[in-house]
Amino acid sequence: MTNADYGVLSPAWAGGAAARLADDTAFVQAMLDVEAAWVRVQAGAGLCTAQQAAAVDAVARAERYDLAEVARRTPDGANALIPLLGMMRELLARDGAPGGTGTVLHRGATSQDIIDSALMLLLARGIKVVSTHLHAAGEGLAALARTYARTPCIARSLTQHALPTTFGYRAAAWLSALGSAGRALQELSNTLALQWGGAVGTLASLDQFLADQPRTHPDSAELVRRMAAELQLVDRQVPWHTNRVPLLQAGSALGTVIAALGTFGTDVLTASRPEIGELSEPREAGKGGSSAMPQKQNPVHSLLLRTAALSAPALVGTLFTAAGTAADERPDGAWHAEWPALRELLRLAVGSAEHADVLANGLRVNESALARNLALGGDAVLSERLATVLAPVIAGGKPAVQDLVRRSLTDQVSLRELLRLEVSHTDLSDAQLDELLDPAGYLGSAARFTDTVLADYALWKESWLSHN
Numbered sequence: 001m002t003n004a005d006y007g008v009l010s011p012a013w014a015g016g017a018a019a020r021l022a023d024d025t026a027f028v029q030a031m032l033d034v035e036a037a038w039v040r041v042q043a044g045a046g047l048c049t050a051q052q053a054a055a056v057d058a059v060a061r062a063e064r065y066d067l068a069e070v071a072r073r074t075p076d077g078a079n080a081l082i083p084l085l086g087m088m089r090e091l092l093a094r095d096g097a098p099g100g101t102g103t104v105l106h107r108g109a110t111s112q113d114i115i116d117s118a119l120m121l122l123l124a125r126g127i128k129v130v131s132t133h134l135h136a137a138g139e140g141l142a143a144l145a146r147t148y149a150r151t152p153c154i155a156r157s158l159t160q161h162a163l164p165t166t167f168g169y170r171a172a173a174w175l176s177a178l179g180s181a182g183r184a185l186q187e188l189s190n191t192l193a194l195q196w197g198g199a200v201g202t203l204a205s206l207d208q209f210l211a212d213q214p215r216t217h218p219d220s221a222e223l224v225r226r227m228a229a230e231l232q233l234v235d236r237q238v239p240w241h242t243n244r245v246p247l248l249q250a251g252s253a254l255g256t257v258i259a260a261l262g263t264f265g266t267d268v269l270t271a272s273r274p275e276i277g278e279l280s281e282p283r284e285a286g287k288g289g290s291s292a293m294p295q296k297q298n299p300v301h302s303l304l305l306r307t308a309a310l311s312a313p314a315l316v317g318t319l320f321t322a323a324g325t326a327a328d329e330r331p332d333g334a335w336h337a338e339w340p341a342l343r344e345l346l347r348l349a350v351g352s353a354e355h356a357d358v359l360a361n362g363l364r365v366n367e368s369a370l371a372r373n374l375a376l377g378g379d380a381v382l383s384e385r386l387a388t389v390l391a392p393v394i395a396g397g398k399p400a401v402q403d404l405v406r407r408s409l410t411d412q413v414s415l416r417e418l419l420r421l422e423v424s425h426t427d428l429s430d431a432q433l434d435e436l437l438d439p440a441g442y443l444g445s446a447a448r449f450t451d452t453v454l455a456d457y458a459l460w461k462e463s464w465l466s467h468n
Contacts, residue, residue: 012308013351017129022122022346028070029062030118031081035088036060037230039104044226045218048104055097056105059088078336081111108198108206108220112241112330116195119342120233123250126346127189130257133353134182135464137261140360141178142457144171149450152439153278153370154377161377163384164439167278167370169446172453174267177260178356179453179460181253186464188253193246194228197239200329241330244323247338251319254345255312261352262309265302268359272299277369282362301359308348315341315348374439379415380405385442386419393427 005023007014020026036056043053065087073083089102106114149168154161198205203220210217218226221237228235240246271279281299318341322334374381383405391397404422408415416437419428428436435441 007347010347012304012311012355013347016351016354018126018347018350018354021126021129021350022343024067024071025062026125027118027122027343028065028067028080028084030121031084031114032060032062032088033121034114034117034231035085035106035109038106038109038227041223041226041230042104042107045223047107047213047217048100049098051098052101052104055092055095055101056088058095059091059097064091077111079111079115081114108203108209109196110199112335113196113198115339116241117231117233119247119339120192120194121231122343123346124189124192124232126350127185130254130349130353131182131185131189131464131468133350133357134178134185134257135461137353137356137360138175138178138182138457138461140357140363141171141175141264142454144168144360144363144365145175145450145454148365149447150440150443151367151370152374152443154374154381161373161381163381164374164442166443166446166450167365169450170267172450174260174264174360175457176453177263179457181257181260182464183460184253184256186467188249191234191246191249193234193236193240194224194231195240196224196227197241201239201241203239242326242328244319244326244334244338247319247342248323251316251342251345254342254349255316257349258308258312258345258352261305261356262312264356265305265309265359268302268363269299269306272302276373278366278373280364280366281359282364301355304355305352305359308352312345312348315345319345378408379437380409381439382437382442383415386415386436389436390419390423390428393424394422 007019013019036053039048039053039056042048043050065084070080070083070087073086074080076083085106088105092101092105145168147168148171149166151167152164153167153170155163155165155170197203203224206220206223210220224237225235268279268281270276272281281297281301283297318337322331322337322341325331326334379386383402386405387398387401390401394400396403400422404418405415407413408418416433419433420430423433
């Protein structure tokens with residue numbers, strides 16, 4: 001029986017792109033890609049032959065390896081690259097590779113160079129997928145913000161009815177968070193860097209090899225620059241093996257995406273409760289069913305967004321703990337703790353973006369429920385406005401207005417009637433009172449803020465499209 005991580009206990013990303021982008025095969029392939037790229041760079045610099053580079057390319061395919069055996073041997077050296085290298089050299093010999101190819105492979109490098117750089121490749125590949133789905137989700141949220149920009153609904157504060165807002169502004173708030181997270185991810189993608197420093201970050205072995213060559217070749221700095229270009233990673237010019245900030249930046253950016261989408265999912269979960277009924281997820285065949293209750297349509301997309309948001313902070317915390325306890329030129333355990341945490345964050349970000357895409361573009365808005373729930377609070381939801389406007393014309397000022405509001409709620413008496421008794425028609429006509437008690441008239445700058453978010457999203461979208 002093959003042991004594999006299919007995501008049976010990780011529904012936030014199972015069944016989607018994350019299952020293939022960050023599984024063991026993808027990581028092993030990324031390590032193989034790094035090793036093969038380094039031999040191609042050497043060949044391009046005349047440090048080995050094109051035939052040797054071709055031989056390495058031929059064995060740099062994950063399907064040629066028994067990953068269960070790689071995993072079984074991994075504890076022997078505390079990382080997967082060590083057994084993988086041995087297997088690569090065995091395959092080179094079996095394939096009849098040119099003499100010396102096994103020596104060219106991994107020349108001057110160390111396990112950390114390969115593993116850290118492979119993680120950067122996984123991030124680069126995963127971020128492209130996350131970004132695509134984020135922008136698709138952004139399109140859905142932007143459409144909701146435009147459509148409902150002037151549709152009043154109740155805003156909730158600490159779970160309670162607060163003041164009127166618009167549903168469009170609520171969607172714009174989700175979009176604003178998504179855009180901020182997307183920009184952080186875009187910035188991260190532009191800074192993913194090659195790690196290349198040899199055994200302790202000095203490139204001593206590579207420099208010695210180059211010094212012993214009979215003729216002039218590019219120096220190690222130039223070779224590393226070419227290696228970064230080959231893998232489409234950034235050349236930081238200095239190894240970052242003891243500087244774990246790049247991993248913290250990656251974890252923080254991924255965690256930010258997951259958190260932003262978690263807020264979206266949490267709000268949808270609340271609003272989709274039957275007794276609230278303002279929102280419902282798109283109905284999809286085979287989605288949201290219950291094993292025992294056929295009548296149920298569970299909000300699975302928003303539920304999984306929330307699941308990811310609950311899981312991510314501990315993973316980000318692991319990266320910060322590992323960075324804060326990294327010792328010497330290669331940490332004793334802290335480095336190893338980074339790998340599963342970063343991979344799971346990438347998986348959760350990919351899965352969250354996929355679910356957010358479906359949810360944002362299929363979310364159904366129940367306008368009658370929005371109106372009904374807004375009306376539940378009665379005239380009291382305008383108490384802030386009433387206190388401000390009526391304070392000058394009512395005996396006792398704001399405290400008196402607040403007392404009337406409390407009386408209306410306690411005694412279940414119409415606030416409108418209480419106000420009518422306290423304020424003369426000279427100071428406030430019936431028409432003016434009606435206007436004061438109209439929720440649509442107390443939306444502040446909600447429409448302007450919504451327009452601002454939409455304009456900002458348009459700029460982000462244009463920037464992203466120009467680079468993709």
